[in-house]
Amino acid sequence: MSAIRLLVLGAVRRHGRAHGYQVRNDLEFWGADEWSNTKPGSIYHALKQMAKQGLLHAYESAPSTAGGPPRTEYEVTEQGTAEYFSLLREALTSRDKMDLLAAGIGFIVDLSREEAVTLLRRRIKGIEGWRESVTAYYKPEEGPEQLGHIGEIMHMWVHSADVGAEWTRGLIERIEAGAYIFAGEDGDPFEGVLAEEHENPQEACGSHGGEPA
Amino acid sequence: MSAIRLLVLGAVRRHGRAHGYQVRNDLEFWGADEWSNTKPGSIYHALKQMAKQGLLHAYESAPSTAGGPPRTEYEVTEQGTAEYFSLLREALTSRDKMDLLAAGIGFIVDLSREEAVTLLRRRIKGIEGWRESVTAYYKPEEGPEQLGHIGEIMHMWVHSADVGAEWTRGLIERIEAGAYIFAGEDGDPFEGVLAEEHENPQEACGSHGGEPA
DNA sequence: GACCTTCTATTCAACTTTGACTAGGGTATG
DNA sequence: CATACCCTAGTCAAAGTTGAATAGAAGGTC
Numbered sequence: 197m198s199a200i201r202l203l204v205l206g207a208v209r210r211h212g213r214a215h216g217y218q219v220r221n222d223l224e225f226w227g228a229d230e231w232s233n234t235k236p237g238s239i240y241h242a243l244k245q246m247a248k249q250g251l252l253h254a255y256e257s258a259p260s261t262a263g264g265p266p267r268t269e270y271e272v273t274e275q276g277t278a279e280y281f282s283l284l285r286e287a288l289t290s291r292d293k294m295d296l297l298a299a300g301i302g303f304i305v306d307l308s309r310e311e312a313v314t315l316l317r318r319r320i321k322g323i324e325g326w327r328e329s330v331t332a333y334y335k336p337e338e339g340p341e342q343l344g345h346i347g348e349i350m351h352m353w354v355h356s357a358d359v360g361a362e363w364t365r366g367l368i369e370r371i372e373a374g375a376y377i378f379a380g381e382d383g384d385p386f387e388g389v390l391a392e393e394h395e396n397p398q399e400a401c402g403s404h405g406g407e408p409a
Numbered sequence: 410m411s412a413i414r415l416l417v418l419g420a421v422r423r424h425g426r427a428h429g430y431q432v433r434n435d436l437e438f439w440g441a442d443e444w445s446n447t448k449p450g451s452i453y454h455a456l457k458q459m460a461k462q463g464l465l466h467a468y469e470s471a472p473s474t475a476g477g478p479p480r481t482e483y484e485v486t487e488q489g490t491a492e493y494f495s496l497l498r499e500a501l502t503s504r505d506k507m508d509l510l511a512a513g514i515g516f517i518v519d520l521s522r523e524e525a526v527t528l529l530r531r532r533i534k535g536i537e538g539w540r541e542s543v544t545a546y547y548k549p550e551e552g553p554e555q556l557g558h559i560g561e562i563m564h565m566w567v568h569s570a571d572v573g574a575e576w577t578r579g580l581i582e583r584i585e586a587g588a589y590i591f592a593g594e595d596g597d598p599f600e601g602v603l604a605e606e607h608e609n610p611q612e613a614c615g616s617h618g619g620e621p622a
Numbered sequence: 623g624a625c626c627t628t629c630t631a632t633t634c635a636a637c638t639t640t641g642a643c644t645a646g647g648g649t650a651t652g
Numbered sequence: 653c654a655t656a657c658c659c660t661a662g663t664c665a666a667a668g669t670t671g672a673a674t675a676g677a678a679g680g681t682c
Contacts, residue, residue, distance in 0.1 A: 198638080217661050226559065227547075231505075231566060238639055240662065245637085265646065265661050292444075294569065298562045305558055334440075344599035345518055345589045346439065349511045352576060353444060356507065359572045363565060376558040386557035411668080430631050451669055453632065458667080478631050478675065 199232045199299040202283040204242045206303045208252065208270050209280060210387060215258070215267040216240050226302060232295040243270055251276035281306075288315040291322045291357070301367075305386060309371060309378040316368050323361045327354055412445045412512040415496040417455045419516045421465065421483050422493060423600060428471070428480040429453050439515060445508040456483055464489035494519075501528040504535045504570070514580075518599060522584060522591040529581050536574045540567055 207219040214222075216239055223234040247254040247270065255269040272280065284307065287300030297319075304312050334343065334350050343350070370376075377383040420432040427435075429452055436447040460467040460483060468482040485493065497520065500513030510532075517525050547556065547563050556563070583589075590596040 200638090215661080220661090227563070230543075231562075233639065235640060236662075237641075237664085241638070265644090265663095267661060294565075298565065301562050301565065302559060330443075346515060346599070348514050348580060349444075350440070352507075352511065352514065355576060356569070356572065359569065363568060367561060386559070413668085428631075433631090446669065448670060449632075450634085450671075454668065478633090480631060 197286075197296070199228075199287065199293070199295045200234065200238050200242050201246065202280070202287055202296070202299045202303070203228055203232065203234065204239060204246070205251065205272060205276060205280040205283065206299070206306075208243075209272045209277070213255070213269050213271045215269045216243055217267065219243070228299070228302075231298055243268075246276065251279050285315055288312070289318045289322060291319065291326055291360075297360075305376055305378050307378065308380055312378060313368055313371055316364050316371075320361050320364050323357050323364075327357055330354060410499075410509070412441075412500065412506070412508045413447065413451050413455045414459065415493070415500055415509070415512045415516070416441055416445065416447065417452060417459070418464065418485060418489060418493040418496065419512070419519075421456075422485045422490070426468070426482050426484045428482045429456055430480065432456070441512070441515075444511050456481075459489065464492050498528055501525070502531045502535060504532065504539050504573075518589055518591050520591065521593055525591060526581055526584055529577050529584075533574050533577050536570050536577075540570055543567060 203223055204219055207222045208214045210222070211218060216236075220234070220236060220239050223229060223232075223239070228234045243252060243254075246252045250273060252270040253273050255271070257266045258269050284300055284303050287296040288304065290296045290300075307315070330350065331354065334347075377385055379385075416436055417432055420435045421427045423435070424431060429449075433447070433449060433452050436442060436445075436452070441447045456465060456467075459465045463486060465483040466486050468484070470479045471482050497513055497516050500509040501517065503509045503513075520528070543563065544567065547560070590598050592598075
């Protein structure tokens with residue numbers, strides 16, 4: 197599974213209502229086009245698929261206010277919100293797939309501080325388990341160097357997993373030390389969304405509240 | 410670009426002639442199914458595409474010697490060999506995409522020792538350049554912590570790139586110290602291919618020689 | 623010998639990703 | 653005021669990926 201659905205759901209959710217181009221710009225702003233597959237086609241495809249599956253509700257063809265073709269706007273449904281949190285939790289515990297993890301970190305503050313830490317700890321457990329199974333599998337009969345240069349591949353993966361675990365521990369520490377504002381806490385929640393030119397100021401403050409779960 | 414073409418070309422090349430199931434087993438043996446997309450469908454698709462593009466030559470429908478449906482065998486063409494080395498060089502210099510790098514390492518001994526080192530050094534240069542551009546882009550006006558938790562994402566990528574560069578330096582050292590047998594050197598080249606049950610012993614020794622370039 | 627499992631070998635439909643393309647409108651330039 | 657260029661917004665065909673399904677043969681077992 198790629199990170200695109202999580203990214204798109206998260207972007208739309210932050211706006212309350214958004215069209216494809218807005219999502220695209222946000223993801224670019226976050227640098228997601230560098231570390232994930234956020235080509236235009238993928239974004240529009242994800243929007244359409246998720247609309248078809250009821251995760252998003254599509255408002256057809258609002259005429260563009262700034263040139264270009266008419267645009268379709270989307271809103272996250274209840275079902276979509278559930279999926280969002282499910283994907284988010286999955287992303288934060290995933291061992292492989294740096295892009296998933298990155299997307300998860302981007303939205304981590306939508307969870308409570310405790311849950312964030314719990315999930316990150318689970319991630320470390322996952323890495324450690326994987327590490328054991330891999331090193332067990334690859335240290336068979338005839339000495340360590342019977343693998344030749346192929347051994348380098350395994351070392352690379354194990355090493356990078358170790359570093360990932362170490363980095364995660366650091367993040368947990370920072371979070372436990374009080375860094376950042378999480379869901380349900382006082383202070384400005386970090387938005388990190390590109391401002392829309394204020395065409396309809398009175399519509400800009402719909403509270404799209406926290407998770408029910 | 411994914412690693413599958415390189416992996417498939419490399420696997421077929423090592424056998425001289427191979428059918429899809431053989432390739433699949435090799436990739437599994439190398440653990441490539443863990444770190445790359447080597448599902449059966451992808452392998453057969455890659456074989457067919459590359460045959461269509463003239464990188465492989467297909468020998469239609471050799472009847473299976475061990476049960477199952479008849480199988481199609483493939484051989485790497487001259488054009489395919491050129492593509493193989495091109496992909497291999499690209500893989501070893503790629504900054505992102507761990508799976509590409511892993512595949513590249515798997516076939517690195519098909520290059521000369523000097524070229525291997527050169528490419529790995531180029532890889533480090535690439536990482537360093539990328540690092541600079543990223544940190545420049547993400548250290549803008551209002552202090553470092555204006556990014557909020559989004560900064561964690563950048564730190565993660567930069568950190569993992571640094572670790573990747575460091576690991577590459579270690580590999581270069583080992584190679585320069587004489588580890589492994591590279592193309593054109595004395596000693597058994599590492600094969601790491603699953604032995605075929607010797608059905609046609611006299612066909613098993615076709616020399617599929619080194620690169621012309 | 624009927625049945626079940628395993629191994630061999632591949633195909634297929636559904637889905638996702640990619641990169642190039644379309645097209646309207648604004649804006650600067652000569 | 654024509655033309656070139658960029659920004660907005662999205663579509664599309666081709667390619668790649670996935671997971672499940674298919675199907676023949678061999679081997680065990682009751």
